[in-house]
Amino acid sequence: MAEQILGPQRLGPLTPLVGEWEGNAGVDVSYHNQDDVTGKTGYFEKAWFRPIGKTENGKQSLEGLTYQMTAWRHGEEAMDPFHDEVGYLLWEKATGQVMRAVVFGRGIAMLAGGTARPHDKVLHFDARPGDASFGILQNKYLLERAELRDFKSTFTVNDDGSLTYTSTLVLKLAAQGGKEMSHTDTNTLRKVK
DSSP states (O other), rough: OOOOOOOOTTTTTGGOEEEEEEEEEEEEEEEETTTTEEEEEEEEOOOEEEEEEEEEEETEEEEEEEEEEEETTTTTTSSSOOEEEEEEEEEEEETTTEEEEETTTTTTTEEEEEOOOOOEEEEEEOTTOOOOOEEEEHHHHHHEEEEEEEEEEEEEEOOSSEEEEEEEEEEEGGTTTTEEEEEEEEEEEEEEO
16 A cells, blocks of 8 residues: 655644535434424534634644534425534644534533544544533523533544544433433534535
């Protein structure tokens, strides 16, 4: 097998994400308030990742991407999306720290993180409420009815160039007597531009 020659890699493990992506095999497993059940929803998704300039915090130097991911339930692609998030993916070469700063259109914000080497193909992001570095904030309504207890997410760049992600939010649901449940999302996206 011929040795792969790589171009500039200043974004480290974020480099393969640059571009526009689409995926039609999304699966959302979540609590459905109207039916009082946990169920699956299939979805179509568009995402884009664009480089930002180097950010320097004193001696810390961060490379990064700004991004947006938007999803529509199957059959509702011409309507309003049911999920929209915007944020940044950041990487610090000196420490190997990788971060996902994200805001969801439901009044949720978080900074999740992990570690990654320059050519890693799997990125892990974790956050917990109250953590001073990798924490979660949510609006009062959600805090009272669907309290976020944990967040774990993985982005995997597959051998065929596609991108698979998984996200798990652990929620404490008031409607189910304070029981915890895992709200999961997964999709495989292909670069379209």
